[in-house]
Amino acid sequence: MAIKLNHLIIPAKDKLASAQLFAEIFGLEVKPAEGRFAQVPLDEHLTIDFADDEHTRDILHFVPEKLESHHYAFYVSDEEFDGIFERVKARNLVYGSGPTTDTDGRVGDRRGGRALYFRELNGHLLEVMTA
Numbered sequence: 001m002a003i004k005l006n007h008l009i010i011p012a013k014d015k016l017a018s019a020q021l022f023a024e025i026f027g028l029e030v031k032p033a034e035g036r037f038a039q040v041p042l043d044e045h046l047t048i049d050f051a052d053d054e055h056t057r058d059i060l061h062f063v064p065e066k067l068e069s070h071h072y073a074f075y076v077s078d079e080e081f082d083g084i085f086e087r088v089k090a091r092n093l094v095y096g097s098g099p100t101t102d103t104d105g106r107v108g109d110r111r112g113g114r115a116l117y118f119r120e121l122n123g124h125l126l127e128v129m130t131a
Contacts, residue, residue, distance in 0.1 A: 011062030
């Protein structure tokens with residue numbers, strides 16, 4: 001059986017601003033607005049859907065005022081990593097080498113590859129890794 005992930009919903013304070021930052025950092029584009037989500041397609045099968053409406057936040061048990069955080073990890077090529085890292089630095093985002101050292105300003109080693117951790121607009125921890 002082949003299982004493919006179709007979408008992830010990321011709760012946001014401002015879905016469009018969150019989707020735009022994500023798309024900018026990862027070198028992607030925000031899909032034109034349709035419905036309750038601001039979507040960023042990763043490929044032909046998977047979208048990252050940012051939601052800021054009260055109904056979706058209730059379903060996901062996300063209360064922005066509590067600064068609750070989720071963790072999302074992305075495997076990328078070395079070339080993609082270099083581009084993402086440059087865009088993180090260009091936006092002056094705080095970054096680090098690990099999930100508990102996400103502010104140390106270093107790139108981490110992970111299983112023979114590189115890892116980068118940073119927080120997006122809603123405080124969610126994003127991880128980018130090459131191995």
